[in-house]
Amino acid sequence: MSGPFNAVYRLVRRVPHGRVSSYGDIAAMCAEEISPRTVGWAMSASPKDVPWHRIVNRRGRLTIGRRSVALLELQRSLLESEGVEFVHVDQVDMEKHRWTPRRVPQAVRKGRRS
DNA sequence: CGCTTGACAGGTC
């Protein structure tokens, strides 16, 4: 049971309560070469135990809502309930809440230095 | 099998 999607899910499960990460950050931390788009696709099919709402775009925008406004509102309410602050109605404060792990699990770490 | 569609990102103008 492996593959890019599961690697993505393992990483997203590590994003702590009250913190957020971006599609690009998750892709960069992933061991396999995947694109941010693939992370987005994985989120759209994520299992129940994956905190998909903690993944936003690079600037903190909630880029989910084009097809489902209800999902956008759900994401916003979930983040607000975790104490995440917003700089705009659809944009979280990345400076304060971006997840910046010192170490990513070896199995997931890609051979690159930031 | 080829074309379109995105829950993206980096660059140009």
Place this chain on the structure above:
DNA sequence: AGACCTGCCAAGC
């Protein structure tokens, strides 16, 4: 700053 282009890649048709 914001519109636009390109690379990206799994799914769906």
